[in-house]
Amino acid sequence: MNDLDVLRVFCAGDGRHGNLLGVVRDGRTCPDDTSRQALAARLGYSETVFVDDPERGVVDIRTPGTRMDFAGHPLVGVAWLLDVEELRPPAGAVWARDDGEFTWITVRPEWVRGKRTEQYANAAEVDALPAPPPGEGWLYAWAWEDESAGRVRARGFPRRPDGVIAEDEATGSAAVLLTARLNRALNITQGAGSQILTAPGPDGTVEIGGRVRFAEPSQVRFPAPA
Numbered sequence: 001m002n003d004l005d006v007l008r009v010f011c012a013g014d015g016r017h018g019n020l021l022g023v024v025r026d027g028r029t030c031p032d033d034t035s036r037q038a039l040a041a042r043l044g045y046s047e048t049v050f051v052d053d054p055e056r057g058v059v060d061i062r063t064p065g066t067r068m069d070f071a072g073h074p075l076v077g078v079a080w081l082l083d084v085e086e087l088r089p090p091a092g093a094v095w096a097r098d099d100g101e102f103t104w105i106t107v108r109p110e111w112v113r114g115k116r117t118e119q120y121a122n123a124a125e126v127d128a129l130p131a132p133p134p135g136e137g138w139l140y141a142w143a144w145e146d147e148s149a150g151r152v153r154a155r156g157f158p159r160r161p162d163g164v165i166a167e168d169e170a171t172g173s174a175a176v177l178l179t180a181r182l183n184r185a186l187n188i189t190q191g192a193g194s195q196i197l198t199a200p201g202p203d204g205t206v207e208i209g210g211r212v213r214f215a216e217p218s219q220v221r222f223p224a225p226a
Helices: 033-043 072-082 123-127 172-182
Strands: 004-011 019-024 047-053 058-062 094-098 103-107 115-119 138-146 151-157 186-190 194-200 206-214
Touching: 004 072, 019 033, 019 072, 033 047, 033 058, 047 072, 058 072, 072 094, 072 103, 072 172, 072 206, 115 172, 123 138, 123 151, 138 172, 151 172, 172 186, 172 194, 172 206
Parallel strands: 019 047, 115 138, 151 186
Antiparallel strands: 004 019, 004 194, 004 206, 047 058, 094 103, 103 206, 138 151, 186 194, 194 206
């Protein structure tokens, strides 16, 4: 697909890691629900975004199995790619900014649904979890690495029925939820080494940011022919 960009969102400081994101810049190439869901399933990324209006920031977010009103890493990635100040997923208006290294979005934690956070005693316990751990429902496992500094070790497990994604490399929405519950700024290391930064706002919002890069060609999974 000529209009498909693949990004890595929430990269580490050396530019590695990050969660892969597919972005279809011209949503008209997949005009209906069936074709969009089929493409998202064939790509197999945790999320794929279809841009319906780049000037107004109107976007449609899909997992391999469903449509989402809100998701964190897709919106950070699209904000970086389109260089816009506002995005409009179904959940509502999302403000975006870029400080040169990090791209930030401001969102509402009540948009995060269906995810559960669970604190573990230490980072070693989080690292030792199988992928995915036994149980049902979206699990965000976390532990303090340095509580005084707000440094967190986390892993995210969708545990969806389709089983396409066993572990999410970097999960913006879960980081938003954790930030709101702890009510403090966090520096989160998730997955193999992705970095997510967050800060609660005075109006109940949460700002979340990270580095975004284009994925190397070897990481890109193009859809199989229909």
